[in-house]
Amino acid sequence: xxxxxxxxxxxxxxxxxxxxxxxxxxxxxxxxxxxxxxxxxxxxxxxxxxxxxxxxxxxxxxxxxxxxxxxxxxxxxxxxxxxxxxxxxxxxxxxxxxxxxxxxxxxxxxxxxxxxxx
Amino acid sequence: xxxxxxxxxxxxxxxxxxxxxxxxxxxxxxxxxxxxxxxxxxxxxxxxxxxxxxxxxxxxxxxxxxxxxxxxxxxxxxxxxxxxxxxxxxxxxxxxxxxxxxxxxxxxxxxxxxxxxx
Numbered sequence: 001x002x003x004x005x006x007x008x009x010x011x012x013x014x015x016x017x018x019x020x021x022x023x024x025x026x027x028x029x030x031x032x033x034x035x036x037x038x039x040x041x042x043x044x045x046x047x048x049x050x051x052x053x054x055x056x057x058x059x060x061x062x063x064x065x066x067x068x069x070x071x072x073x074x075x076x077x078x079x080x081x082x083x084x085x086x087x088x089x090x091x092x093x094x095x096x097x098x099x100x101x102x103x104x105x106x107x108x109x110x111x112x113x114x115x116x117x118x
Numbered sequence: 119x120x121x122x123x124x125x126x127x128x129x130x131x132x133x134x135x136x137x138x139x140x141x142x143x144x145x146x147x148x149x150x151x152x153x154x155x156x157x158x159x160x161x162x163x164x165x166x167x168x169x170x171x172x173x174x175x176x177x178x179x180x181x182x183x184x185x186x187x188x189x190x191x192x193x194x195x196x197x198x199x200x201x202x203x204x205x206x207x208x209x210x211x212x213x214x215x216x217x218x219x220x221x222x223x224x225x226x227x228x229x230x231x232x233x234x235x236x
């Protein structure tokens with residue numbers, strides 16, 4: 001069964017360093033997302049990406065964050081200068097198509113990357 | 119603004135019994151989708167079930183069913199015949215109405231931790 005793959009599963013970085021979180025969405029999916037979950041808290045939307053551009057982003061997704069799909073398969077989230085409060089589980093998700101009341105609305109999540117900023 | 123409320127931070131259920139996890143939502147959008155995800159201790163987010171706001175029948179997926187009461191704005195998850203492997207966090211989430219290509223922001227509740235007792 002196809003799945004969303006995220007690497008690494010766990011990353012430790014020093015405050016102020018840049019990190020890149022990688023995701024390989026399901027191959028025939030067109031819409032891609034990043035969410036984060038601070039330990040013990042709810043999952044929060046960061047950004048959605050379609051047709052090689054950001055379609056929506058939350059307040060959390062400030063100038064320190066960027067996303068790109070460099071080669072048609074990988075989908076990356078970059079944090080330029082990490083802060084302690086960036087420590088969280090980061091989830092990538094993908095969805096096949098648009099539509100409102102169809103199964104295309106189902107988003108598949110990766111297993112997450114646990115980012116620890118020290 | 120959307121809001122998802124899960125009022126049960128933790129629930130216990132005896133193995134083989136059924137359990138209902140509560141979820142209420144608030145939206146002014148006429149078209150929306152409701153989701154339940156399971157998050158085991160390993161951290162991944164596993165899609166369980168989806169209900170569209172215009173679906174006439176309650177969604178079912180194996181042992182999972184969604185008790186959708188539109189007038190009450192509730193979308194409770196029912197797990198029948200609980201198994202030890204059902205012990206996990208369960209998140210209710212809602213999708214915004216379709217508002218453009220790629221728009222698909224999921225808003226999550228705070229989750230309910232389900233513990234299945236042997």
